[in-house]
Amino acid sequence: xxxxxxxxxxxxxxxxxxxxxxxxxxxxxxxxxxxxxxxxxxxxxxxxxxxxxxxxxxxxxxxxxxxxxxxxxxxxxxxxxxxxxxxxxxxxxxxxxxxxxxxxxxxxxxxxxxxxxxxxxxxxxxxxxxxxxxxxxxxxxxxxxxxxxxxx
Amino acid sequence: xxxxxxxxxxxxxxxxxxxxxxxxxxxxxxxxxxxxxxxxxxxxxxxxxxxxxxxxxxxxxxxxxxxxxxxxxxxxxxxxxxxxxxxxxxxxxxxxxxxxxxxxxxxxxxxxxxxxxxxxxxxxxxxxxxxxxxxxxxxxxxxxxxxxxxxx
DNA sequence: CAGTATACGACCGTTTCTGTCCGCGTTTCA
DNA sequence: TGAAACGCGGACAGAAACGGTCGTATACTG
Numbered sequence: 278x279x280x281x282x283x284x285x286x287x288x289x290x291x292x293x294x295x296x297x298x299x300x301x302x303x304x305x306x307x308x309x310x311x312x313x314x315x316x317x318x319x320x321x322x323x324x325x326x327x328x329x330x331x332x333x334x335x336x337x338x339x340x341x342x343x344x345x346x347x348x349x350x351x352x353x354x355x356x357x358x359x360x361x362x363x364x365x366x367x368x369x370x371x372x373x374x375x376x377x378x379x380x381x382x383x384x385x386x387x388x389x390x391x392x393x394x395x396x397x398x399x400x401x402x403x404x405x406x407x408x409x410x411x412x413x414x415x416x417x418x419x420x421x422x423x424x425x426x427x428x429x
Numbered sequence: 430x431x432x433x434x435x436x437x438x439x440x441x442x443x444x445x446x447x448x449x450x451x452x453x454x455x456x457x458x459x460x461x462x463x464x465x466x467x468x469x470x471x472x473x474x475x476x477x478x479x480x481x482x483x484x485x486x487x488x489x490x491x492x493x494x495x496x497x498x499x500x501x502x503x504x505x506x507x508x509x510x511x512x513x514x515x516x517x518x519x520x521x522x523x524x525x526x527x528x529x530x531x532x533x534x535x536x537x538x539x540x541x542x543x544x545x546x547x548x549x550x551x552x553x554x555x556x557x558x559x560x561x562x563x564x565x566x567x568x569x570x571x572x573x574x575x576x577x578x579x580x581x
Numbered sequence: 582c583a584g585t586a587t588a589c590g591a592c593c594g595t596t597t598c599t600g601t602c603c604g605c606g607t608t609t610c611a
Numbered sequence: 612t613g614a615a616a617c618g619c620g621g622a623c624a625g626a627a628a629c630g631g632t633c634g635t636a637t638a639c640t641g
Contacts, residue, residue: 388560489618
């Protein structure tokens with residue numbers, strides 16, 4: 278419940294890794310998988326999803342692999358999660374048009390939809406660059422600050 | 430992914446329903462289940478969990494049922510979700526002490542933990558009362574405002 | 582051509598989720 | 612006192628999601 282899938286996790290890790298190696302033209306799925314000790318074939322599929330969503334660019338053949346298609350600052354965690362796990366919904370019901378069938382049941386869904394938007398906003402405010410930042414000096418102020426207002 | 434379970438949903442709906450009927454001394458699981466058209470036996474178990482967590486008070490026997498143990502304003506959505514689905518974690522790894530086994534893999538977990546806290550904070554700022562509020566005049570200002578600061 | 586890499590679909594084992602069943606204890610009321 | 616209405620709690624089964632693997636086709640490099 279309210280948990281990222283491992284796929285999304287892996288995807289974020291992979292993008293982070295790519296963001297940390299901007300010098301190399303491309304990194305293969307295996308390279309990244311080895312770096313983190315995650316299943317290579319699974320990672321490959323995740324990277325393919327990210328490629329289809331336009332977050333990565335791929336190149337086959339020797340010395341091929343994947344590279345970020347934009348600056349790490351311009352890729353949000355939300356985009357990554359959305360690309361991998363599909364549309365983002367807190368509730369099981371609120372899936373597009375057809376809500377909870379009949380029954381005026383889900384009067385609760387409306388406020389929860391706002392919560393959903395709030396969380397999505399938080400995720401949107403976080404970029405891969407934010408995740409990739411190495412050392413975080415204790416005394417340092419805020420690197421990224423997301424002001425979110427939840428209005429019920 | 431990042432989705433509430435139906436149980437949590439049902440739990441929130443049930444508490445909302447109870448909050449909307451403060452006059453009645455107690456409502457049975459069946460009453461609430463019928464009101465929303467959800468499986469009665471399943472709801473019963475959910476309400477039992479909420480009772481064990483101290484959010485509800487139960488009374489057996491005829492005309493028994495459940496009632497809020499505190500004012501609806503004093504029960505947060507977070508408490509409900511936590512009571513039903515257990516500890517709240519965005520990531521699969523961050524479960525207490527033992528993180529992602531070996532490999533310095535999850536350097537990504539640290540920033541995500543903050544996201545986790547942020548979301549938890551949002552959920553904590555929402556009470557059952559907020560959910561239960563009926564009409565929300567379009568022109569009305571904010572009913573509840575949660576200012577959340579995400580610091581990466 | 583040989584080697585390396587992505588692309589993509591099929592498949593499977595495990596876990597989690599949802600929902601049901603059943604027997605038990607408790608309270609109320611006739 | 613006994614039946615009915617209710618909460619309590621374990622066991623369990625079907626369904627779906629998840630995590631991961633395999634095999635094969637395709638694309639690029641040298």
